[in-house]
Amino acid sequence: xxxxxxxxxxxxxxxxxxxxxxSLDYVSSYDDHLMCPICHCxxxxxxxxxxxxxxxxxxxxxxxTSCAGGRDxxxxxxxxxxxxxLYLHVPRLLINMCDDIRVKCPFSAEGCTEIIPRxxxxxxxxxxxxxxxxxxxxxxxxxxxxxxxxxxxxRCMHELHQCSRCExxxxxxxxxxxxxxxxxxxxxxxxxxxxxxxxxxLREHIETCPEAIHCCAASKYGCPVKVxxxxxxxxxxSCPLITMGPYxxxxxxxxxxxxxxxxxxxxxxxxxxxxxxxIRSTLLESTRAMTGRTVTDPGPSNPPDDSSQxxxxxxxxxxxxxxxxxxxxxxxxxxxxxxHAVTDLDARASMAIMNECLRIKEDMAHTNAxxxxxxxxxxxxxxxxxHQQPQRAGMRNGNGNSESAAAGSSSAGPSGPSPGLLxxxxxxxxxxxxxxx
Amino acid sequence: MGSQKRIAxxxxxxxxxxxxxxxxxxxxxxxxxxWKVHLEGPENxxxxxxxxxxxxxLPTEYPFKPPTxxxxxxxxxPNVTNDDKGSMCLGMLRADEWKPSSRISAVxxxxxxLLAEPMPDxxxxxxxxxxxxxxxxHYEEVARDWTRKYATE
Numbered sequence: 001x002x003x004x005x006x007x008x009x010x011x012x013x014x015x016x017x018x019x020x021x022x023s024l025d026y027v028s029s030y031d032d033h034l035m036c037p038i039c040h041c042x043x044x045x046x047x048x049x050x051x052x053x054x055x056x057x058x059x060x061x062x063x064x065t066s067c068a069g070g071r072d073x074x075x076x077x078x079x080x081x082x083x084x085x086l087y088l089h090v091p092r093l094l095i096n097m098c099d100d101i102r103v104k105c106p107f108s109a110e111g112c113t114e115i116i117p118r119x120x121x122x123x124x125x126x127x128x129x130x131x132x133x134x135x136x137x138x139x140x141x142x143x144x145x146x147x148x149x150x151x152x153x154x155r156c157m158h159e160l161h162q163c164s165r166c167e168x169x170x171x172x173x174x175x176x177x178x179x180x181x182x183x184x185x186x187x188x189x190x191x192x193x194x195x196x197x198x199x200x201x202l203r204e205h206i207e208t209c210p211e212a213i214h215c216c217a218a219s220k221y222g223c224p225v226k227v228x229x230x231x232x233x234x235x236x237x238s239c240p241l242i243t244m245g246p247y248x249x250x251x252x253x254x255x256x257x258x259x260x261x262x263x264x265x266x267x268x269x270x271x272x273x274x275x276x277x278x279i280r281s282t283l284l285e286s287t288r289a290m291t292g293r294t295v296t297d298p299g300p301s302n303p304p305d306d307s308s309q310x311x312x313x314x315x316x317x318x319x320x321x322x323x324x325x326x327x328x329x330x331x332x333x334x335x336x337x338x339x340h341a342v343t344d345l346d347a348r349a350s351m352a353i354m355n356e357c358l359r360i361k362e363d364m365a366h367t368n369a370x371x372x373x374x375x376x377x378x379x380x381x382x383x384x385x386x387h388q389q390p391q392r393a394g395m396r397n398g399n400g401n402s403e404s405a406a407a408g409s410s411s412a413g414p415s416g417p418s419p420g421l422l423x424x425x426x427x428x429x430x431x432x433x434x435x436x437x
Numbered sequence: 438m439g440s441q442k443r444i445a446x447x448x449x450x451x452x453x454x455x456x457x458x459x460x461x462x463x464x465x466x467x468x469x470x471x472w473k474v475h476l477e478g479p480e481n482x483x484x485x486x487x488x489x490x491x492x493x494x495l496p497t498e499y500p501f502k503p504p505t506x507x508x509x510x511x512x513x514x515p516n517v518t519n520d521d522k523g524s525m526c527l528g529m530l531r532a533d534e535w536k537p538s539s540r541i542s543a544v545x546x547x548x549x550x551l552l553a554e555p556m557p558d559x560x561x562x563x564x565x566x567x568x569x570x571x572x573x574x575h576y577e578e579v580a581r582d583w584t585r586k587y588a589t590e
Contacts, residue, residue, distance in 0.1 A: 022442055
């Protein structure tokens with residue numbers, strides 16, 4: 001089946017339909033899956049597309065007519081898959097479930113209390129509903145009347161009759177109801193003081209009934225008192241909130257005016273802030289443009305064919321420049337730190353070297369002294385040998401020689417080399433030289 | 438009109454069980470096609486604690502044409518134009534993306550979700566999108582600031 005046939009069928013259905021199922025009052029809740037995605041009602045005469053999505057026939061029709069691309073490009077309203085054919089045989093189950101949903105009779109406003117499955121609405125309205133509005137059987141009357149009020153001999157029931165008691169004009173079909181319930185000449189009792197009054201006077205009576213319960217006049221400021229009208233005046237004399245009333249009023253009006261001025265100020269503030277933001281953004285743009293120019297000037301400048309492109313290029317190059325500048329700055333800082341560290345190290349190294357030099361000098365002096373003392377001792381040790389040679393000649397002086405040797409060892413150092421001793425040392429030196437050679 | 442019935446139905450549903458942080462009413466009781474939506478900024482977003490007023494306009498061809506939504510409250514967001522219109526760019530509201538089976542409730546929830554997770558690649562405010570992508574903390578700061586300034590009573 002194609003779309004043209006669908007449209008034709010739709011028109012045929014529209015003609016012989018009494019009840020608009022979409023405007024019914026649905027009483028029972030129904031599953032979302034039974035709902036047409038377009039009109040959100042339970043499906044009414046569902047049809048199925050190639051993609052297995054189901055819609056009301058009428059909804060699909062209006063979807064097709066409102067489709068911009070025309071019938072040839074129509075796509076499923078749910079899944080947007082292109083579709084050309086549709087099928088009328090939707091599962092019976094789906095139709096049954098939709099028809100089983102309970103609805104109120106469309107003439108419930110007229111007094112019909114029936115609640116029926118949706119599938120039976122048509123026949124209910126057509127055959128059974130007494131509240132259905134039908135045209136008046138009289139040809140000259142254009143009013144409608146309820147089906148149950150239709151007179152057996154098909155007389156017009158819309159003629160006006162005067163009520164015998166209240167002199168109001170009432171239609172014949174409403175006359176009975178009027179006389180029994182609504183006529184203002186009927187008596188009724190006040191619900192508060194139980195006096196009997198005329199219905200037409202009841203409203204006035206309630207306004208003045210001394211037994212009617214009223215709120216305190218200061219209830220809007222929080223007075224919880226509710227008393228009978230007769231006692232209200234005594235309460236109001238003592239109610240503190242009533243005496244405060246004028247003050248509250250004044251405060252309220254002051255608050256209102258303050259709020260108004262605050263709102264005005266807020267609006268002005270907003271305006272100013274907007275202006276400020278505008279100025280800031282133009283400033284930013286101009287500085288950006290300036291930096292961009294300084295960067296692009298030395299090189300071959302961009303041809304100004306596309307201003308926005310040039311702008312963005314400027315922005316990019318200025319970004320790059322600032323990045324490079326910051327990199328340069330950080331590098332410079334690093335170099336400064338390094339040179340600091342180097343001078344520091346240098347100073348420390350020279351200090352250490354100096355210290356070491358001093359110590360070595362001291363050591364050298366010590367060694368020198370030690371060498372001196374060793375030389376002395378060697379000299380002293382050599383002395384007796386030199387002396388022995390002259391003594392070997394005269395063995396008698398042996399004791400005295402040993403004595404003088406002991407004395408020499410006790411007084412180490414160049415304390416008192418006698419001129420006599422000096423000479424033989426030189427001899428020994430000579431002797432040593434002789435042995436070396 | 439079929440559209441009125443569906444709109445009335447959706448409105449009733451939204452009023453009866455509103456989604457989290459969203460409340461709707463008619464801007465004018467006699468006109469079903471203009472709605473006022475109060476949107477609370479989602480938690481865990483810089484718009485938290487903000488109350489944003491959104492104007493939702495339905496075309497007479499609804500649901501065959503998409504609704505439009507615009508922020509009456511100023512908001513710092515890459516997908517909302519920063520002018521007096523405050524129109525929001527939602528993917529699902531584009532004419533070629535819209536499906537008659539989409540609901541207003543879904544649209545509003547999607548809009549609220551967009552506050553929590555902006556889509557800088559679909560942005561209408563390129564500068565804000567740039568800030569969002571490159572300097573998230575600054576974006577959040579400004580957004581919070583604007584929320585405090587414009588979206589709190």
